[in-house]
Amino acid sequence: LPSFLAAGGFDPQTALLLAAGAIGGVLLVAALASRESWRSDVLLGGIVIGALCVAGWYVTGHIGYVAEHPETLEEAFIATNSRSAESLTFVAPFAYTLELLILWSDSSRVLTFGIASALGVIAGSALYALLSRSFRIEGFRDPGDLVRHIVGAVLMGFGGVTGLGCTIGQGISGFSTLALGSILTTFAIIAGAAVTMKIQYWLMMREA
Structure with missing residues (x-):
């Protein structure tokens, strides 16, 4: 988005500040509009996730950056599978995790x-569930519920791959770069979730 503003005649630095200020301000107002969002746990969760996103960019883009790799003599980002700076995302990394487990003996997999x-x-969620005594095994209510979950999983996987990210990868990490594609993807995710909730509500009312 800043590049579009810069192409329109704005100074690149000014374009970045304008885009970040405008979008950040709108998101902040929207996030804090409801009374529920002012709860301490909600605020803490938002701050921690935002800080982790920034930390991800710093770790992969600064600490993991090598100006001249000793083998290729080219710049490299040694801490990522994409060979570029990245932050939190959970679509591709789960695939890379499975690939690492399957090809464990391959020394090129790190x-x-x-x-x-x-x-x-996964480890943090399991640990919290055990410590808070909220860990439980859940099942599906009926065959219809199973089918809906399977369809949802397929759509989630397909959407995550074609959209190059999920609510975290595009909605937080991608959005933080002010990339127009990430912004459009995030709004598409929100719209899809809203439509799905309406459909689910209609199905519940029909079954009642």
């Missing part, structure tokens, strides 16, 4: 930022 993030979320 533990990257994305794989570590995916494994960390």
